Amino acid sequence: MFSTARQRIAAAALAALAGLSVLTACGDSGTTTTADGKTVLRYQGSTGQVTPFELAQELGYFEKISLQWEGDTTSGPANIQAAATNQVEFGSAFNGAVVKLISGGAKVTSVLSSYGADDKSFSGYYVLDGSPITGARDLIGKKVAVNTLGAHHEFITREWLHQQGLSEAEIEQVQLVVVPPANTEDALRKGQVDVGTLGSVFRDTALERGGLRPLYTDKAIFGEFDYGTYVFRDDFIGKNKDAVADFVQGTARATRWLQVTPRDEVVARFATIIEKRGRQENTELLKYWKSSGLPVPGAVIAEKELQIWIDWLVRNGELKDGRLKATDLFTNEFNPYANGTYRPASGPAGEVLAE
Structure with missing residues (x-):
């Protein structure tokens, strides 16, 4: 499946992940509260960007929690590892990374979707207009x-x-090169x-300059x-259920606000925050904001x-078949758009939206 180098990398990553549950258990599971009794949730942000939970705080959607910025994250996997090791209370990453983290022994649970692809916001994989690469087989031996x-x-x-249709051996010959998004x-x-x-x-600024075409x-x-998805440590959820519920309901409502609010109003609010x-x-890059990227009302998680x-991961030999079930890795218990508090297509305050 993997080349020798990739096997070493995978083994090292899994070894590190396997220790996360031990590190979490050794960490201080106590919480900090504000003078008015709100639970403080530490988090990592992203420079020049506003997350749905930061928006939720601005909109006044939280009643029992207060957010505390601990710096910016470098990647999704790093962000959820920070959450699993008690450096912050929650983190967000690609669901494949979440599954790998849990398979390595980390005791975390997904509570809300954090990003996705909709008709306006998605990721593309681009080549130069004059590139001879037109299909998957052309990527053998090439750098992505x-x-x-x-x-x-x-x-x-x-x-x-x-x-x-590429075989695993052929896929291994496609070179994945780490390049910061700003330099890609x-x-x-x-x-x-x-x-x-x-x-x-x-993507938007690059396409403005022209000369590129999407491969996939x-x-x-x-x-x-x-x-x-956003993940919290299981021990934190067990001891601070009200705080987690408040985070989820507020962030779900803020996500819905992004889904139904005119773009110019969203951008203006982001700039203020x-x-x-x-x-x-x-704040110059805010003008390129198009949508939340989340197609599901209120960011409800689906099993699939x-x-x-x-x-x-099972197909690629990285996880034993039957070891994990999706239903054990997430909960929609706290999401008002899934638990019966609001109708699924209602607005950020549960109001019926005009069609």
């Missing part, structure tokens, strides 16, 4: 730029190659890589789909969104 290994873009790329377009145009992974503002997209492979937090961030990656 991804933001990190073991996450969304590696899974999508390997799945596309598999669907296009430049690396592609200079010929340092053959395919560049571009999403959100990086995540949306074309799976359609509109929720790809990532970024300016308020005073981190000297650039985790099962598909369990099956993927």
